[in-house]
Amino acid sequence: MRIGILGSGGVAQTLGSALITLGHEVRLGARDASNERVRAWAEREAEPAGGGTFVDVAAFADQVALNCTAGAHSLEALEGCREALQGKILVDVANPLDFSQGMPPLLTVTNTDSLGERIQRGFPDTRVVKALNTVNHEVMVDPGRIPGAHTLFLCGDDAEAKARVRGWLGEWFGWPDTAFVDLGGIRAARATEAYLLLWVHLMQVTGTSDVSVRVVHP
Numbered sequence: 001m002r003i004g005i006l007g008s009g010g011v012a013q014t015l016g017s018a019l020i021t022l023g024h025e026v027r028l029g030a031r032d033a034s035n036e037r038v039r040a041w042a043e044r045e046a047e048p049a050g051g052g053t054f055v056d057v058a059a060f061a062d063q064v065a066l067n068c069t070a071g072a073h074s075l076e077a078l079e080g081c082r083e084a085l086q087g088k089i090l091v092d093v094a095n096p097l098d099f100s101q102g103m104p105p106l107l108t109v110t111n112t113d114s115l116g117e118r119i120q121r122g123f124p125d126t127r128v129v130k131a132l133n134t135v136n137h138e139v140m141v142d143p144g145r146i147p148g149a150h151t152l153f154l155c156g157d158d159a160e161a162k163a164r165v166r167g168w169l170g171e172w173f174g175w176p177d178t179a180f181v182d183l184g185g186i187r188a189a190r191a192t193e194a195y196l197l198l199w200v201h202l203m204q205v206t207g208t209s210d211v212s213v214r215v216v217h218p
């Protein structure tokens with residue numbers, strides 16, 4: 001597959017490297033096509049890794065793009081990608097965190113709206129699936145870093161898109177199908193984004209970012 005990753009940070013690089021290992025063609029995107037982090041990553045990975053602007057990598061994707069931009073700025077980053085993302089699935093990995101007041105972070109959008117919903121509203125011809133945002137980037141590509149069963153939440157308005165993302169995450173990174181808790185429509189992004197407030201505390205008290213939760217019920 002040709003996979004476009006919007007973002008140049010640690011999340012984009014970890015996902016990109018894992019997907020390259022699996023034989024996919026991957027492009028990482030940034031505001032500037034000559035972004036230094038992307039250039040260094042592409043050099044390390046060699047072919048078929050590459051980079052470009054956010055629009056370039058959105059257009060490069062044949063079926064799916066991943067939003068790995070800073071959530072507080074994702075809408076700015078995605079601006080201009082509407083046509084390039086048309087008809088494609090966008091996995092929204094971003095969290096709208098505001099670290100300007102220090103730790104713990106605040107959310108730039110919450111309660112009555114979410115980043116996932118804002119993206120879906122702004123991109124009606126793109127199927128947005130919120131997923132992977134509730135675990136650390138190393139866990140995203142290697143769920144076994146955390147011993148035992150743990151949960152990966154996902155949500156989105158398009159059932160077929162969610163099923164495909166669920167399948168890909170299993171096939172690419174080994175997420176067992178039993179790990180997924182489908183919370184329904186994209187409105188549930190309000191909950192999975194707000195979960196980050198708890199996740200930050202869990203990370204602080206456990207002393208590791210390899211931390212997650214498991215949903216249990218009768």
Ligand SMILES: NC(=O)c1ccc[n+]([C@@H]2O[C@H](COP(=O)([O-])OP(=O)(O)OC[C@H]3O[C@@H](n4cnc5c(N)ncnc54)[C@H](OP(=O)(O)O)[C@@H]3O)[C@@H](O)[C@H]2O)c1
Nearest residue numbers: 007008009010011030031069070071073077094095136137
């Ligand atoms: N770290 C984790 O393990 C983890 C886990 C779950 C979810 N997430 C989420 O994943 C996302 C990526 O995290 P990260 O730590 O890899 O990277 P990050 O530092 O949060 O974001 C970097 C990306 O955001 C873009 N960006 C920043 N300000 C921008 C602006 N004003 N306009 C347009 N684009 C802007 C950057 O563009 P340039 O490339 O042009 O600089 C870069 O591509 C975040 O939303 C984060 O909350 C992270």
